[in-house]
Amino acid sequence: MSKPQTQMSLGMNILGFGAHAAAWREGDAPVDAYLDVDYYRNIARISERGCLDAIFLADGPALGGDVATQPGARLEPTILLTAVAAATERIGVIATASSTYNEPFNLARRIASLDYISAGRAAWNVVTNAADAAAQNFGLAGAPLHVDRYGRAEEFLDVTLKLWDSWEDDALIGDRQSGRFADPAKVHTLDFKGRHFSVKGPLNLPRSPQGRPVLVQAGSSEGGKALGSRYADAIFTTQTTLPDGQAFYREMKGRARAWGRNPEHLKIMPGLSTVIGSTEAEAHARFDRLNAWHGEHGLLQQVAGRIGMAPEELDPDAPLPWERLGAVADFERGSQGFLEAQINLARRENLSIRQLSRRILVGHRLLVGTPEQVANTLEQWFLAGAGDGFNIMPDMFPSGVEVFVEQVVPLLQQRGVFRREYQGRTLRDHLGLPVAENQFTAARAQAASGY
Amino acid sequence: MSKPQTQMSLGMNILGFGAHAAAWREGDAPVDAYLDVDYYRNIARISERGCLDAIFLADGPALGGDVATQPGARLEPTILLTAVAAATERIGVIATASSTYNEPFNLARRIASLDYISAGRAAWNVVTNAADAAAQNFGLAGAPLHVDRYGRAEEFLDVTLKLWDSWEDDALIGDRQSGRFADPAKVHTLDFKGRHFSVKGPLNLPRSPQGRPVLVQAGSSEGGKALGSRYADAIFTTQTTLPDGQAFYREMKGRARAWGRNPEHLKIMPGLSTVIGSTEAEAHARFDRLNAWHGEHGLLQQVAGRIGMAPEELDPDAPLPWERLGAVADFERGSQGFLEAQINLARRENLSIRQLSRRILVGHRLLVGTPEQVANTLEQWFLAGAGDGFNIMPDMFPSGVEVFVEQVVPLLQQRGVFRREYQGRTLRDHLGLPVAENQFTAARAQAASGY
Numbered sequence: 001m002s003k004p005q006t007q008m009s010l011g012m013n014i015l016g017f018g019a020h021a022a023a024w025r026e027g028d029a030p031v032d033a034y035l036d037v038d039y040y041r042n043i044a045r046i047s048e049r050g051c052l053d054a055i056f057l058a059d060g061p062a063l064g065g066d067v068a069t070q071p072g073a074r075l076e077p078t079i080l081l082t083a084v085a086a087a088t089e090r091i092g093v094i095a096t097a098s099s100t101y102n103e104p105f106n107l108a109r110r111i112a113s114l115d116y117i118s119a120g121r122a123a124w125n126v127v128t129n130a131a132d133a134a135a136q137n138f139g140l141a142g143a144p145l146h147v148d149r150y151g152r153a154e155e156f157l158d159v160t161l162k163l164w165d166s167w168e169d170d171a172l173i174g175d176r177q178s179g180r181f182a183d184p185a186k187v188h189t190l191d192f193k194g195r196h197f198s199v200k201g202p203l204n205l206p207r208s209p210q211g212r213p214v215l216v217q218a219g220s221s222e223g224g225k226a227l228g229s230r231y232a233d234a235i236f237t238t239q240t241t242l243p244d245g246q247a248f249y250r251e252m253k254g255r256a257r258a259w260g261r262n263p264e265h266l267k268i269m270p271g272l273s274t275v276i277g278s279t280e281a282e283a284h285a286r287f288d289r290l291n292a293w294h295g296e297h298g299l300l301q302q303v304a305g306r307i308g309m310a311p312e313e314l315d316p317d318a319p320l321p322w323e324r325l326g327a328v329a330d331f332e333r334g335s336q337g338f339l340e341a342q343i344n345l346a347r348r349e350n351l352s353i354r355q356l357s358r359r360i361l362v363g364h365r366l367l368v369g370t371p372e373q374v375a376n377t378l379e380q381w382f383l384a385g386a387g388d389g390f391n392i393m394p395d396m397f398p399s400g401v402e403v404f405v406e407q408v409v410p411l412l413q414q415r416g417v418f419r420r421e422y423q424g425r426t427l428r429d430h431l432g433l434p435v436a437e438n439q440f441t442a443a444r445a446q447a448a449s450g451y
Numbered sequence: 452m453s454k455p456q457t458q459m460s461l462g463m464n465i466l467g468f469g470a471h472a473a474a475w476r477e478g479d480a481p482v483d484a485y486l487d488v489d490y491y492r493n494i495a496r497i498s499e500r501g502c503l504d505a506i507f508l509a510d511g512p513a514l515g516g517d518v519a520t521q522p523g524a525r526l527e528p529t530i531l532l533t534a535v536a537a538a539t540e541r542i543g544v545i546a547t548a549s550s551t552y553n554e555p556f557n558l559a560r561r562i563a564s565l566d567y568i569s570a571g572r573a574a575w576n577v578v579t580n581a582a583d584a585a586a587q588n589f590g591l592a593g594a595p596l597h598v599d600r601y602g603r604a605e606e607f608l609d610v611t612l613k614l615w616d617s618w619e620d621d622a623l624i625g626d627r628q629s630g631r632f633a634d635p636a637k638v639h640t641l642d643f644k645g646r647h648f649s650v651k652g653p654l655n656l657p658r659s660p661q662g663r664p665v666l667v668q669a670g671s672s673e674g675g676k677a678l679g680s681r682y683a684d685a686i687f688t689t690q691t692t693l694p695d696g697q698a699f700y701r702e703m704k705g706r707a708r709a710w711g712r713n714p715e716h717l718k719i720m721p722g723l724s725t726v727i728g729s730t731e732a733e734a735h736a737r738f739d740r741l742n743a744w745h746g747e748h749g750l751l752q753q754v755a756g757r758i759g760m761a762p763e764e765l766d767p768d769a770p771l772p773w774e775r776l777g778a779v780a781d782f783e784r785g786s787q788g789f790l791e792a793q794i795n796l797a798r799r800e801n802l803s804i805r806q807l808s809r810r811i812l813v814g815h816r817l818l819v820g821t822p823e824q825v826a827n828t829l830e831q832w833f834l835a836g837a838g839d840g841f842n843i844m845p846d847m848f849p850s851g852v853e854v855f856v857e858q859v860v861p862l863l864q865q866r867g868v869f870r871r872e873y874q875g876r877t878l879r880d881h882l883g884l885p886v887a888e889n890q891f892t893a894a895r896a897q898a899a900s901g902y
Binding site: 022024025026027031032035036037061062063064066067068069070071072073074075076078079080082083085086087101102103105106109110113114116117133136137138139140172174176179180181182183184187197198199200201202203204205206293 | 476478512517518520521522523526527534538564565584591623625633634638648649650652653656657
């Protein structure tokens with residue numbers, strides 16, 4: 001196993017009003033805040049005060065959920081995070097975008113542009129989107145099969161990495177006297193012809209400030225694991241129990257090694273939803289208040305949705321209907337990663353559906369407790385080799401990020417497992433990732449050394 | 452003809468280092484400035500000091516021109532203009548994007564997101580992209596035929612306008628007590644099924660601050676004119692002589708009326724390239740200096756490129772080879788609008804190719820002269836009914852925008868044909884365009900009034 005790093009990374013995942021579906025009803029923020037750039041800027045600045053690695057925005061190109069009861073609309077992440085980057089100095093920005101419903105040239109260029117504008121703080125979180133609603137906005141009747149989405153994603157990443165690497169570092173000359181702007185021999189076409197894409201290239205941007213933007217992969221299905229271990233710099237994963245988290249961590253580091261990679265250069269970041277109170281009782285009171293808004297039906301619906309069933313089909317006081325759940329790898333009605341994480345938790349702790357509905361919110365592990373308990377679990381998972389860092393999903397904004405930064409972060413700092421100040425300026429610096437060498441520059445250097 | 456407005460609109464078109472191909476060699480800005488967001492922020496702030504309507508960014512999804520001698524790389528406009536909007540308060544931002552190489556759902560959402568983040572200052576400039584290099588980054592051997600690009604563009608705009616209009620203005624409820632977030636009866640699917648696109652909708656964003664973003668159309672071919680007169684709020688056009696500009700203006704206002712539109716709600720904005728000096732001699736000296744960097748061959752190449760020929764095929768001291776130029780409407784090797792504008796100028800003034808190469812830079816009318824001469828020609832064209840406003844393309848940045856704002860704008864203000872301060876906060880306000888009524892709200896109002 002790779003040598004564990006001594007300090008963890010932390011991302012702040014801004015899920016609209018928060019990870020609890022009733023967050024908008026509690027009134028922490030105005031009901032139209034999710035369309036207001038200042039709402040996001042404020043969360044980002046608070047997170048930056050806590051020296052967090054990055055702001056993370058999930059996404060899907062469709063109106064999600066039931067608009068009658070939920071704010072399913074979202075500002076587009078690359079645009080919103082450009083505005084957030086302009087209002088911050090150090091914190092990274094991770095934009096989710098779909099490999100199924102974009103073209104590599106356009107997306108590679110947008111993320112690279114964000115890397116320029118943020119001076120090296122940009123990342124793309126690749127997702128394939130399992131939702132039919134997204135497919136129906138792009139000429140399809142329903143989402144492509146899991147295997148097809150991941151086949152396209154693999155080729156998409158291959159093309160994107162080549163586009164990001166198409167200019168050598170010293171391609172720009174800029175000699176006014178001779179009129180030589182760039183060395184065309186150092187700006188490379190791809191001439192890529194694959195099953196899904198044909199892209200001539202080069203990208204119409206030189207290598208960006210981080211060499212290339214950080215690549216994050218979210219999705220813990222077999223397809224996601226194969227993709228992430230090969231291409232990603234960081235994996236955002238859902239792990240609901242420590243043994244499962246440790247097993248996933250070991251597996252992914254091993255897979256990275258099998259691809260010939262340094263496993264330290266693949267960061268594993270499980271998600272953690274938080275409901276924080278100054279005492280356990282206060283935390284649970286806060287959670288109960290949110291649950292009361294959402295109602296029993298709403299809570300059960302979240303569990304049912306993740307197994308592709310209606311809440312009416314389930315007995316809340318019984319366990320998950322094991323006999324009716326097929327193999328995870330055959331699941332096509334939603335995220336395989338979320339399905340598996342939910343099954344793991346229910347099985348290991350022998351939970352009824354009602355109990356399960358209070359142990360998980362958006363599909364990630366949930367902790368309801370004090371700042372100390374949150375710090376404890378983050379430290380425990382980190383030291384036990386279940387995560388290089390964590391993507392934090394507070395129940396509600398902005399109070400959830402405020403309490404995390406003001407009360408959890410200082411505990412982690414005191415224990416020496418989180419930075420007291422930023423050591424670098426780029427997201428790669430924060431994550432402890434090297435700047436990838438340009439393939440052509442490397443080949444030249446090798447040739448010059450005579451092998 | 453529509454009642455002419457009393458004050459003109461002005462856009463600032465940031466073409467990399469400037470409209471002159473040798474701008475980067477003159478040293479007005481560092482050679483890597485075109486990748487630096489601060490370079491653009493500075494130009495935008497200067498333009499905002501002059502109360503200009505908007506910053507305009509052209510674009511194509513490919514490395515343009517010859518990278519050996521030209522900075523063909525570009526930051527992606529929607530991203531770059533988000534950063535520019537974050538650094539300004541009033542000025543509009545017009546992002547060019549291709550209808551041939553985007554999907555309506557993604558682009559409609561990005562532009563609407565920019566409209567939110569800029570608080571109502573966003574516009575999309577639709578282009579179809581004639582370049583093969585762009586096509587080759589998207590799986591094609593070469594650019595689709597003109598007629599096919601414009602067929603797709605028409606359907607793209609139709610879908611985009613429907614997406615932008617899919618939420619009624621009062622769809623959001625946000626009632627915490629009842630848990631009603633939005634009224635689903637006021638959030639409309641499109642169920643659009645066309646020849647190029649099938650899009651279910653709705654957009655995952657409510658109507659944006661301007662009702663919908665401003666729609667600009669660039670391209671003066673027959674296809675472009677049909678599209679622009681029907682859908683656009685403003686047309687960015689190339690017109691090289693006053694009679695041609697007047698004829699185009701009259702034609703487009705007439706076409707708008709024929710579509711049942713108020714012709715005042717379609718703004719005609721010809722481009723004007725400027726080389727400004729405090730005396731005519733100084734302006735020409737500046738122009739000569741830039742031309743010397745670019746060289747005779749470079750100048751002739753620009754003319755040749757616009758007729759789809761190599762400079763070696765042309766006699767610089769002869770007129771354009773009229774017998775070898777086919778009908779403009781059959782031209783497939785580049786922009787029909789630029790071709791026609793060049794032909795019009797050469798023919799009306801009986802210019803040799805060498806003379807022509809000094810009368811036109813990037814395809815738009817060029818004026819080399821004093822601030823007074825620039826103000827004169829803008830005022831003349833405006834009062835003569837050849838433009839509601841103008842898109843200014845200085846030879847070189849930042850000096851070209853500085854002299855325009857400091858010396859041309861005050862003259863226009865003194866003559867009463869340009870604003871002394873912003874009257875409103877949105878780009879629609881600046882352009883004198885109304886907020887489009889939502890189609891569903893309008894239908895409801897009509898139904899309620901009993902017809």
